[in-house]
Amino acid sequence: MAYRILIVEDSPAEADVLRGHLDRYAAERGLSFAVTVLSSAVEFVNASHPADLIFMDIDLPGINGMEAAQILRGYDEQTPLVFVTNLAQYAIKGYQVDALDFMVKPVQYDDFSLRMDRAMRMVRRTSKGTVSIPTPDGIRVVRLEDVLYIDIVKHDLHYHLAGEPNPLRVRGTITKVAEELAEKGFLKIAASCVINMAQVARIRATSVVMSDGTELFFSRSQRKAALERLTAYVGRSA
Numbered sequence: 001m002a003y004r005i006l007i008v009e010d011s012p013a014e015a016d017v018l019r020g021h022l023d024r025y026a027a028e029r030g031l032s033f034a035v036t037v038l039s040s041a042v043e044f045v046n047a048s049h050p051a052d053l054i055f056m057d058i059d060l061p062g063i064n065g066m067e068a069a070q071i072l073r074g075y076d077e078q079t080p081l082v083f084v085t086n087l088a089q090y091a092i093k094g095y096q097v098d099a100l101d102f103m104v105k106p107v108q109y110d111d112f113s114l115r116m117d118r119a120m121r122m123v124r125r126t127s128k129g130t131v132s133i134p135t136p137d138g139i140r141v142v143r144l145e146d147v148l149y150i151d152i153v154k155h156d157l158h159y160h161l162a163g164e165p166n167p168l169r170v171r172g173t174i175t176k177v178a179e180e181l182a183e184k185g186f187l188k189i190a191a192s193c194v195i196n197m198a199q200v201a202r203i204r205a206t207s208v209v210m211s212d213g214t215e216l217f218f219s220r221s222q223r224k225a226a227l228e229r230l231t232a233y234v235g236r237s238a
Helices: 012-029 041-045 065-075 088-097 109-129 174-184 223-237
Strands: 002-008 032-038 053-056 081-085 101-104 130-135 138-143 147-153 156-161 168-171 186-190 193-196 200-203 207-210 215-217
Touching: 002 012, 002 041, 012 032, 012 109, 041 065, 053 065, 053 109, 065 081, 065 088, 065 138, 101 109, 130 168, 147 174, 174 186, 174 193, 186 215, 186 223, 200 223
Parallel strands: 002 032, 002 053, 053 081, 081 101
Antiparallel strands: 130 138, 147 156, 147 193, 156 168, 186 193, 200 207, 207 215
């Protein structure tokens, strides 16, 4: 699994330092990082950039990093955020946007490594328990436990969430979603539907009833394997 790391930094030299530290850290820990670098907070807030961990400079042109973080927290309360800056006086303000940590430039590798250990513990918890869904208002970070089921209509995936009347819609394929969520308690029961097994209220011979009362039917080809896996899941959870 490649963890998605986003660096928002207007100095190419400083961004290269962070990228170098990440490469060394990944090699030492046997990890894989997919790193994206943005040169401004404007670019960050105006486009969808799903990430498992964000490194944010504060002293950025236009919208500064603190303002960008406030916008981020308006739609994403989960993704760990680390400020990397020479403006140490902003450290206290970082807690107002639930910043995980604060690194002061120039960042030395030994200090970076210690702080990354802490950050990765948080990343592992949040990346397993959430899914990032692009919406017209920005990336929506949703807890997997709140997803009832996912189905597809034409080319749009519909994420049906507990307590919300309207699904979140995003382009994608049901096959890819099923593969990505298979190890997180989700099960493909038909060519167009993936369910959250933790949200199943009742298992019937040809269908399941979700916790919101929705009945979803097995396809003939998926029925036997899906029933076996669902029964095993329920048995482990009991």
